[in-house]
Amino acid sequence: MRLTVVGCSGSAPGPASPASCYLVEHEEFALLLDLGNGAFGALQGVLDPGMVDAVYLSHLHADHCLDVAPFIVWHRYSGRSDGRTVPLYAPVGADRRLATAYDPDGGSIDDVFGVTAIGAGRWTIGPLAVTTVRTQHPVECYAVRLEAGGRSLVYTGDTGPSADVVELARGADVLLAEAAHPDVPGLPDGLHLTGRQAGEHAAAAGVGRLLVTHVPAWVDADAQLAAARAVFPASELARHAGVYDI
Numbered sequence: 001m002r003l004t005v006v007g008c009s010g011s012a013p014g015p016a017s018p019a020s021c022y023l024v025e026h027e028e029f030a031l032l033l034d035l036g037n038g039a040f041g042a043l044q045g046v047l048d049p050g051m052v053d054a055v056y057l058s059h060l061h062a063d064h065c066l067d068v069a070p071f072i073v074w075h076r077y078s079g080r081s082d083g084r085t086v087p088l089y090a091p092v093g094a095d096r097r098l099a100t101a102y103d104p105d106g107g108s109i110d111d112v113f114g115v116t117a118i119g120a121g122r123w124t125i126g127p128l129a130v131t132t133v134r135t136q137h138p139v140e141c142y143a144v145r146l147e148a149g150g151r152s153l154v155y156t157g158d159t160g161p162s163a164d165v166v167e168l169a170r171g172a173d174v175l176l177a178e179a180a181h182p183d184v185p186g187l188p189d190g191l192h193l194t195g196r197q198a199g200e201h202a203a204a205a206g207v208g209r210l211l212v213t214h215v216p217a218w219v220d221a222d223a224q225l226a227a228a229r230a231v232f233p234a235s236e237l238a239r240h241a242g243v244y245d246i
């Protein structure tokens with residue numbers, strides 16, 4: 001498996017990166033994990049959009065799904081789409097949410113996407129074995145474990161501290177974990193992880209490597225990394241345009 005970070009800025013696009021979008025490739029199959037605002041521009045520097053085989057949206061917050069709108073524009077008007085629909089996996093309500101993001105009148109996006117509503121469970125996307133669990137977040141959100149060729153990647157999506165996410169990540173080669181919250185008092189529960197909590201999840205799950213991601217532009221990324229490393233040394237910051245062999 002190969003992971004390319006298309007966007008890693010937390011909660012909103014930042015000056016150095018779009019919002020959440022990760023390209024996972026295995027045996028010529030290309031899966032996008034999230035398509036947050038700003039990501040479609042950067043995606044075109046990495047992969048022809050017509051080569052995207054499937055899209056997985058962890059949840060329907062803007063920083064994880066809004067660039068489905070330019071993806072639709074590209075498919076409808078670039079003249080470069082081969083006309084096949086793209087499987088899209090997302091929490092229930094995605095079809096309406098994404099259609100409205102594209103056009104105020106809504107309408108159908110069935111000409112571009114084959115939408116499947118997801119829950120917690122197991123299935124396959126192309127050559128990838130998929131397992132999902134519900135995370136701790138104000139809206140329905142699913143962390144995902146991808147396995148292929150004996151390797152495994154777990155992406156938290158957005159979550160507060162979660163024993164289910166730890167179990168999902170058990171023994172994974174790479175944990176791509178959000179760390180949006182700075183370590184300050186008074187932040188709400190059930191929303192995001194701090195850097196230290198991301199490290200604690202990696203340590204508890206016994207993963208091989210932690211990639212810290214989803215750090216907002218207004219949060220000190222180096223401090224988030226240092227906090228993660230203090231409890232899990234094999235931690236690094238996910239970098240925009242970074243490529244990671246898993």
Ligand SMILES: [Zn+2]
Nearest residue numbers: 011061063158
């Ligand atoms: Zn987010």
Ligand SMILES: [Zn+2]
Nearest residue numbers: 059061137158
């Ligand atoms: Zn969110």
